[in-house]
Structures are given as C-alpha cells and as structure tokens.
Amino acid sequence: MKILFIQTGGTIDKDYAKVWQAYDFEINTPAVVRILKLASPVIDYKIKSAFKKDSMDITAQDRKRLVSICQKATEDRIVITHGTDTMSKTAEALSLIKDKTIVLTGAARPEHFYDSDAAFNVGVAVGAIQSLQPGIYIAMNGLVSPWQAVKKNPDTGQFTPKA
Amino acid sequence: MKILFIQTGGTIDKDYAKVWQAYDFEINTPAVVRILKLASPVIDYKIKSAFKKDSMDITAQDRKRLVSICQKATEDRIVITHGTDTMSKTAEALSLIKDKTIVLTGAARPEHFYDSDAAFNVGVAVGAIQSLQPGIYIAMNGLVSPWQAVKKNPDTGQFTPKA
Amino acid sequence: MKILFIQTGGTIDKDYAKVWQAYDFEINTPAVVRILKLASPVIDYKIKSAFKKDSMDITAQDRKRLVSICQKATEDRIVITHGTDTMSKTAEALSLIKDKTIVLTGAARPEHFYDSDAAFNVGVAVGAIQSLQPGIYIAMNGLVSPWQAVKKNPDTGQFTPKA
Amino acid sequence: MKILFIQTGGTIDKDYAKVWQAYDFEINTPAVVRILKLASPVIDYKIKSAFKKDSMDITAQDRKRLVSICQKATEDRIVITHGTDTMSKTAEALSLIKDKTIVLTGAARPEHFYDSDAAFNVGVAVGAIQSLQPGIYIAMNGLVSPWQAVKKNPDTGQFTPKA
Numbered sequence: 294m295k296i297l298f299i300q301t302g303g304t305i306d307k308d309y310a311k312v313w314q315a316y317d318f319e320i321n322t323p324a325v326v327r328i329l330k331l332a333s334p335v336i337d338y339k340i341k342s343a344f345k346k347d348s349m350d351i352t353a354q355d356r357k358r359l360v361s362i363c364q365k366a367t368e369d370r371i372v373i374t375h376g377t378d379t380m381s382k383t384a385e386a387l388s389l390i391k392d393k394t395i396v397l398t399g400a401a402r403p404e405h406f407y408d409s410d411a412a413f414n415v416g417v418a419v420g421a422i423q424s425l426q427p428g429i430y431i432a433m434n435g436l437v438s439p440w441q442a443v444k445k446n447p448d449t450g451q452f453t454p455k456a
Numbered sequence: 457m458k459i460l461f462i463q464t465g466g467t468i469d470k471d472y473a474k475v476w477q478a479y480d481f482e483i484n485t486p487a488v489v490r491i492l493k494l495a496s497p498v499i500d501y502k503i504k505s506a507f508k509k510d511s512m513d514i515t516a517q518d519r520k521r522l523v524s525i526c527q528k529a530t531e532d533r534i535v536i537t538h539g540t541d542t543m544s545k546t547a548e549a550l551s552l553i554k555d556k557t558i559v560l561t562g563a564a565r566p567e568h569f570y571d572s573d574a575a576f577n578v579g580v581a582v583g584a585i586q587s588l589q590p591g592i593y594i595a596m597n598g599l600v601s602p603w604q605a606v607k608k609n610p611d612t613g614q615f616t617p618k619a
Numbered sequence: 620m621k622i623l624f625i626q627t628g629g630t631i632d633k634d635y636a637k638v639w640q641a642y643d644f645e646i647n648t649p650a651v652v653r654i655l656k657l658a659s660p661v662i663d664y665k666i667k668s669a670f671k672k673d674s675m676d677i678t679a680q681d682r683k684r685l686v687s688i689c690q691k692a693t694e695d696r697i698v699i700t701h702g703t704d705t706m707s708k709t710a711e712a713l714s715l716i717k718d719k720t721i722v723l724t725g726a727a728r729p730e731h732f733y734d735s736d737a738a739f740n741v742g743v744a745v746g747a748i749q750s751l752q753p754g755i756y757i758a759m760n761g762l763v764s765p766w767q768a769v770k771k772n773p774d775t776g777q778f779t780p781k782a
Numbered sequence: 783m784k785i786l787f788i789q790t791g792g793t794i795d796k797d798y799a800k801v802w803q804a805y806d807f808e809i810n811t812p813a814v815v816r817i818l819k820l821a822s823p824v825i826d827y828k829i830k831s832a833f834k835k836d837s838m839d840i841t842a843q844d845r846k847r848l849v850s851i852c853q854k855a856t857e858d859r860i861v862i863t864h865g866t867d868t869m870s871k872t873a874e875a876l877s878l879i880k881d882k883t884i885v886l887t888g889a890a891r892p893e894h895f896y897d898s899d900a901a902f903n904v905g906v907a908v909g910a911i912q913s914l915q916p917g918i919y920i921a922m923n924g925l926v927s928p929w930q931a932v933k934k935n936p937d938t939g940q941f942t943p944k945a
Binding site: 304307309318402403405406407408 | 630633635644728729731732733734
C-alpha cells in the first residue's frame, strides 16, 4: 500500500511572504512534508503538488486537472490537502472516480502556526485511508465522513454532519 | 459513535517539572486534551486517565486494571496513549477483548515539544478507529496495524512491520 | 522603573482570520502579551494599543498620535512593536522626544509562527531599555542601535548598520 | 563588538533522549544556536560549549574552568546560558573578573518546548550586554540586574530583587 499526497493549496500551506514591503501570506511548500518528517513514517508515500491556490480561487479547469491526476496515479489511496471553503465542491468533482480511496483534509490555521490543527488533521486522513473502502471522504475536526454527509458551518468553520 | 481516550502515561504526556531544584520530566495532563482543543472536534468523546507511568514501569497489575477499564467502558472505540517501549505488551494484554476497537498510540517526543509527532499520531489513531473492525491495533509512524504485525525497532525507535 | 509597551501593528502581531470565505491575516492582540506570559516577568509594565496597522498604512496623523501617547505617558521607558517597513520613519517622528528611552522592535515572521523571531526581538528590546540613555533606538536582528545608524536591507529584510 | 555565548547546560538546553528504553532528558546542542538562527542576526558572535550539566551538578572545578574560559576569551562581552538553581553561585565565582561584561541567563522550560521562555531570555541578555558597564549580571524574568541584587525564589522559580 502506497499513499499519494496531493497539495492544492489552502490555509494549511500558508506561509508568510518575506518580500520587500509585501505583507501577505502565500502558499508555499506542502505542510505534509514537515508533518511527515516529524513522524518518521514507515509507510510508503509520495508527495505531489497539483496547484497552490486559496480554495476560493480554484477553477473548474483546476478541478478537471486534479481529477485527471488522481485517475492517472498508480496509487489507489490519495490524501488531498485543500482549502476548506470549497473542499466539498472539489470532493463532488472527484466523485466520478469509483475505484480509489480519496480523503480530503486541510486546516483552520496554517501549519506554520504553533496552534495549528494541521498535523492532527493530516494524521486523521492518514489513519482513515488505510482501512476505508473506495470513495471520496472529508476528514476535518476529527470526523471522517463520506463527502456528501458533512458541510462546513459558516459560523464556526467546522465540518459538521448534515441534518 | 463515541471515542474514549485513555491516558496511561509515556513520552507523549511528559512535561517539565517546575519544582525547586528538581530537573526532570514528569507525566502531566493528557496531551490529547491540548491536541483536540486545537482541532475543534465535532466527534463525541471522553478523556479518562488510567495511570501516569513511563511504560517501563507499568506492572501486570496496571495492565489488568487497564483491561478492566476498557471492558467496563460503555464506548466500543478506545484510543489509548501509551509509552512506546511496552506498547506491544499492553496490546497483548488487551487482546482478550474481542468486541471493541482499541488503538494504541504514543509519541517519540513529548507533545510539549515544538517538533513532536504527538498531534499527528493521535490523529492517525482517531482517523483509523472510525472504520476499523474490532481488534487491538497500534498506530505509530503513520502505520495502522494489528498489534501482532509490528514491533518497535530498537535502533530507530520506529514501529515497523514484522518480517 | 516601569516599562510601557505600545502596540502599533505589523507582522509581529499578525494572526489568521477565521471568518467565512476570508483567507487573510489580521492584526490581533499584542504578541507582547503572550511573550511576557511565558517569561513570568518580575518587571513592572503596562501594555497599550495605539493602533493595529501594517506599517505601510501608518499615516502622518497616526505618527502624531503615537508621539503624543509617548509624551503623555508617565513611563520614561517605552518599547514600541511596529512593522519593519516604516520602522525608521516612525523612529524619526519620535526623535523630537528627548527625555525618554524608546526602543522600537518587530518581527520578520508573526509571533504565532513556531519559527518566529518575535520573542527574541522583544527580549532584546526589554534587555536594552533597562540601561540605555534617553533616545530613540531600533532593536532588530540582535542589534540595538540609535535609529539613525541602521536601515532595513531591502534584499535580506535585516536591519544593518549604515556604511 | 563581538559577543561570546558560552553553554554550560541547564534546563534551557534540555532535549529528549531517543535511546532504547531510556526515558529521560539530556543536555544537547546549545539553544542559542536555534534561537539566533530564527533571528537572522547581524551582530558578530561565537558560540562555545564549556560543559553540559544540570546546574546542581556543577563543581568548583567546573566553575574554575568557566572563569578561565572567560578570562582567556578575546571577547569582552559574554552571555552564559546556565541552569537556574546555581546561577547565582556561578555569578559569584565569575565576579573576580572586573574588565568584562558577563550576563547569565537560562530558562524555566527547555527551548524545545513550544511554551518556553528561552528565546525571550536570551534576547534580554543580548539586548542588555550591548550597553552595560563591565560586571556580572543575571537576566531572568525580564529583569537585568547585577548578580548580587537578585535571588531565585524557591516557590515561584522567579529571580526577584533582594529586599
């Protein structure tokens, strides 16, 4: 079993721009690299970057490309890190893939923050993907769920089960 | 579904003693409390402390008590945080429980360290426990495995699959 | 001796906005509050917020108000946290104050980052202010200097001595 | 002006031992290395290790050697990182040096902890040493003071002014 991690951007990968007179966050190297380094993993894995975007800026074209990357991958277990605002939309686009287990996760606070949820969330995705049946899942706030069963609460930012 | 977290001690929960002329680590409040707080969890859970010991100091009596706590728990999904040196031994003691899903995890470096693997490891356990069949599992170094299938490598400290 | 800390904004105080579909930073509570809490300080101090701005957005009017706050303060030792891009400009505006010791500091990376320089920099300012003569100083990159003697290097972001 | 940093051990430099079946801390590479790296320092400095001991284990012989290192150093500004329990005793031993500015500092919690006071404390020492007259000083809990004027409070662990 080998896990493919795909970076798409989002809060989890935001770093602080160091450029002259710029004062903004920017999406940088995948948080997954740093998180796995601390974990001394024994699992077999590969990390790939699809794009580096705030999830509000992801286009239909981007999603097509992401679906294509997942379809062409030799791995059948894929963890995608993604911004939370359109995570469900990307999950929907991926739902035409029937023979792979794909878990989307992300973070409410950048991995570079000392009070980030990133390492835990990536852990949840990694733990879940090893025993889940093929399908598209969201792993946020400790809950692993088929993508259609949860949605982001606009007030709290949490992914909660649909009523 | 509700998850019961049980603290037994080990590296993951080590804090720094602040007492006069003492210069030692001590096992303090469960790391799980701090890790879940950052994750804004939507899962239902409870945290309980069985004991606070380095895993080399856990006795047969302690293990009996832990088995009893797990048997009497109303929850059938249990994550146990534990020192790594005797994690496999405790898993063996727990293996007489047939109707619950129990995942043991821990850390190579205390959760209080900024370069700890604790949050990721607890995440792996939480992600795995939601879809695993009843049984006793170890979740370390990114790998979730039936307890008999892995052992701690004395040189690297990693839990690797048995040959 | 009492130290007055004044927040003006800048990178040091940047936090991550948690609002719905926003993906930006915001200047939040003073980093000095969190830094001093860890230090268990025995010094006498007060923390005040003048404004919360990126230093590129600070106006002449803002600087006038900051000068006025410093002049009216009963404390004669003042540490100002400030964005780095116009730190020298604010120092110049403050230089009409002749009877107080004022040290400006800030950070290249937000205090919320685990790899921030914020705690060290604020420490340098606190250590310096206790023995410096009245005047306006900049404390960045480990160097404490009269404000006129250093400038920010646009390439490295460091405050280096003027040739 | 060049600053010499000397490691002697103590809480500030404590790391977690990774060896088989060991569950203890050990004094490792100087925290000053990691702290200065984040600060992108423009000051001229050198880091040297005298010994790596809990300060309760420092002998009269060790202190003689430390005094000798300070005397022979070409630098006349020296920051010593040290365990807090016998920091005052070492300061006393150093007090025969009359022509150098020496600041002792340390930490209540190891630099490897995300809630450590180490970076701030080293910052205070670095900020103070640049303008202090020759003498032996302690920089802890935000206060820079001639060594004779403070002592460690056995209840709180803070260095407070003597009555």
